[in-house]
Amino acid sequence: MNDTIAAISTPIGLGGIAIIRISGPQAFEIADQIFFSVHGKPSQFTSHTIHYGRIIENGTTIDEVMLTILRAPRTYTAEDTVEINCHGGMITAKSILNLCLKHGARLAEPGEFTKRAFLNGRIDLTQAEAVMDLIQARTERAQIVAAHALEGRLLIRIEETYNRLSKIVAHLEAHLDFPEEDIPPAARDQLVFNLQDIIESLQDLLTTADKGQILREGVQVVIIGRPNVGKSSLMNALLGKDRSIVTPLPGTTRDTVEATLDINGIPIQLIDTAGFRKTTGLAESFGIERSHKAVSISQLVLHVLDISKPYNDAELELRNLYLKKPVIYVFNKVDKKQKFVPPTYFDITESVKISAINGTGINELKEKISKLIWHGKVGEHESDIAINSRHSICLSSTINNISQGINMLNSGESNELISHCLRIGLNSLGEITGKNATEDIITQIFSRFCIGK
Ligand code: GDP
Numbered sequence: 001m002n003d004t005i006a007a008i009s010t011p012i013g014l015g016g017i018a019i020i021r022i023s024g025p026q027a028f029e030i031a032d033q034i035f036f037s038v039h040g041k042p043s044q045f046t047s048h049t050i051h052y053g054r055i056i057e058n059g060t061t062i063d064e065v066m067l068t069i070l071r072a073p074r075t076y077t078a079e080d081t082v083e084i085n086c087h088g089g090m091i092t093a094k095s096i097l098n099l100c101l102k103h104g105a106r107l108a109e110p111g112e113f114t115k116r117a118f119l120n121g122r123i124d125l126t127q128a129e130a131v132m133d134l135i136q137a138r139t140e141r142a143q144i145v146a147a148h149a150l151e152g153r154l155l156i157r158i159e160e161t162y163n164r165l166s167k168i169v170a171h172l173e174a175h176l177d178f179p180e181e182d183i184p185p186a187a188r189d190q191l192v193f194n195l196q197d198i199i200e201s202l203q204d205l206l207t208t209a210d211k212g213q214i215l216r217e218g219v220q221v222v223i224i225g226r227p228n229v230g231k232s233s234l235m236n237a238l239l240g241k242d243r244s245i246v247t248p249l250p251g252t253t254r255d256t257v258e259a260t261l262d263i264n265g266i267p268i269q270l271i272d273t274a275g276f277r278k279t280t281g282l283a284e285s286f287g288i289e290r291s292h293k294a295v296s297i298s299q300l301v302l303h304v305l306d307i308s309k310p311y312n313d314a315e316l317e318l319r320n321l322y323l324k325k326p327v328i329y330v331f332n333k334v335d336k337k338q339k340f341v342p343p344t345y346f347d348i349t350e351s352v353k354i355s356a357i358n359g360t361g362i363n364e365l366k367e368k369i370s371k372l373i374w375h376g377k378v379g380e381h382e383s384d385i386a387i388n389s390r391h392s393i394c395l396s397s398t399i400n401n402i403s404q405g406i407n408m409l410n411s412g413e414s415n416e417l418i419s420h421c422l423r424i425g426l427n428s429l430g431e432i433t434g435k436n437a438t439e440d441i442i443t444q445i446f447s448r449f450c451i452g453k
Contacts (some may be wrong), residue, residue, distance in 0.1 A: 003115070006105060006106070007020070007112075007451050008093045008097055009021045009452035010093070014090075015089065017086070018089065018091075018092065020083070020093055021108075021113060022096050023077040023082075024079055025106050031082045034056070034103060039051055042069055051066065051068075055086065057095075062086075062096060063086045063087055064087075065083050065084050070080060070083070076332055077116040077122075078117060078120035078122040084096060090212070108452065110446070110453075111446035111453055113222075115442070124428060126158065126391070126432060129445060130146050130147075133451075134146040135450070138262070141215060141264075142215040142216065145386045154205075154385050154387065158429060161429065162433070165198055167428050168191060168195065169422045173415075192409055195405060195422075197402065203399065206396065208242070209387050209391070212387050214266055215267070219266055220294075220298040223270065223272045223304060226305075226315070230306065230333060233356035233357060234272075234302070237354075237357075239259055258272075262316070263366050266373055271294040273295070289426060295341070299373075299449050300327070301325050303318060303327050303330065305330070307336070308338065309337070310340065327349070328365070328368055329348050333357075334361065337361065352365045353366070390441075397428040401421050401425030402425050
């Protein structure tokens with residue numbers, strides 16, 4: 001990379017500090033022209049030191065700043081880097097950035113600093129993606145998994161397997177020049193055994209895909225129930241604060257109310273719906289339409305019922321709205337006298353009794369929600385790796401190619417065909433870390449980043 005890029009790396013808005021980052025061969029030269037300090041010029045400063053000074057344009061001070069000098073290759077991008085900490089706010093950081101651009105820097109594209117770290121070989125694609133996951137993590141658990149990937153835990157797993165498969169392919173390819181020399185049966189069996197072992201290890205990684213999806217994308221949970229059963233109260237009890245308005249009048253939550261909460265590390269998007277009852281009120285019917293939509297996009301339904309009231313067939317109508325979705329029946333108001341007796345045709349699977357008002361059963365409900373979501377998706381062992389859908393596609397393709405290779409070995413196909421097939425699998429595996437990634441894939445990954453990262 002022979003040009004120098006610059007961007008504001010902190011969010012735009014009011015804040016104590018804003019950071020302008022400059023990376024590339026002219027970073028120090030540019031800093032020399034805009035930063036003035038009694039201690040000398042940035043290009044003379046020792047690496048990894050920070051200095052007080054002023055940013056001056058045409059004799060006018062723009063701000064008093066702290067400037068950090070980071071010499072290649074021990075920097076985020078592995079290039080010469082300057083970071084200027086100025087006062088937060090919309091105008092100051094922009095003025096300093098403009099000054100950098102005026103003196104020869106180019107405005108960085110989204111994710112370009114991280115892209116440079118990748119292109120300069122400091123990190124691989126899984127680590128670059130981890131940077132993004134870390135920024136976007138919505139729960140502590142998601143953050144920890146991302147931090148592990150950033151450390152290179154997924155990279156190490158992929159590299160190990162890549163090297164094993166690569167040795168096998170090289171071995172087969174070495175035999176290509178001597179087609180008359182068949183691989184002896186014992187060696188063939190050993191090859192099949194090793195390939196099967198590789199498949200198992202890749203399948204193990206593949207099982208972490210669901211967990212990855214849950215942690216990255218979260219899960220939509222919708223609260224439904226007849227008016228006044230305590231949906232809003234439940235929402236508040238789960239959130240531990242007054243998010244939706246609770247009143248004793250039916251139909252007070254006229255629209256859907258949404259909030260995010262963390263249940264055992266799962267980012268949950270909780271949606272409280274308006275009562276599903278026939279209405280002529282415009283605002284409420286709009287809310288009901290939104291509620292139908294909320295149910296359709298959700299992965300789990302909390303069907304709230306008032307245990308202090310007799311059963312009503314309207315519950316069946318409600319059930320028709322979500323039919324095949326996983327559901328937990330939440331019997332609310334257990335602090336009151338219980339009158340609810342479900343008829344035999346209203347079967348109840350998962351259920352929990354709560355009082356949204358005094359908090360009874362709320363923890364049990366949270367446990368149930370988390371169990372239902374994690375069920376069968378994390379497996380027995382708690383892996384610290386959670387792959388994303390891109391990794392998943394590459395892994396599946398590698399597994400397919402190795403399986404084909406095994407079939408070919410068993411049916412005595414030529415080494416040439418077998419090694420060709422395994423080579424394709426190897427390339428897919430290399431796509432995960434970026435070894436064999438095309439320009440398109442790389443562009444796609446980094447375009448999802450924010451400016452300044
Ligand atoms: P929604 O229409 O389903 O959202 O119901 P709300 O949450 O607005 O609650 C309706 C009424 O039921 C309010 O007066 C709440 O205070 C009351 N309520 C909610 N949960 C409980 C509970 O667990 N016990 C009792 N006794 N009252 C509750």
